[in-house]
Amino acid sequence: MMIIKDFYTVRPHELEDGGILVCVLTCHVTVIDGHVMTRLYRCAYPAALEAHGIPQGTSLPDFGSEIAKTIFPVIGYLQDYLSDE
Secondary structure, three states: OOOEEEOOOOOHHHOOOOOEEEOEEEEEEEEEOOEEEEEEEEEOOOOOEOOOOOEOEEEOOOOOHHHHHHHOOHHHHHHHHHHHO
16 A cells, blocks of 8 residues: 655654655746756645745755756756747
């Protein structure tokens, strides 16, 4: 049986065979002078929302935008779009 566990808060002894680890990832996008900058956050599932409806979590270490582009392909398309302008 597949059991969904929030990977943000799960403890090792709570993992079971066939379990599924789930989280919410958010990508905050900023465009400065035509360059796309991103910040990734991991949040609990289901995510607690702040007043503006944005999931709250902890920042992931900045490994560059390549990870953001892999998870959110539209980020790469945005950079291409801005480069063509």
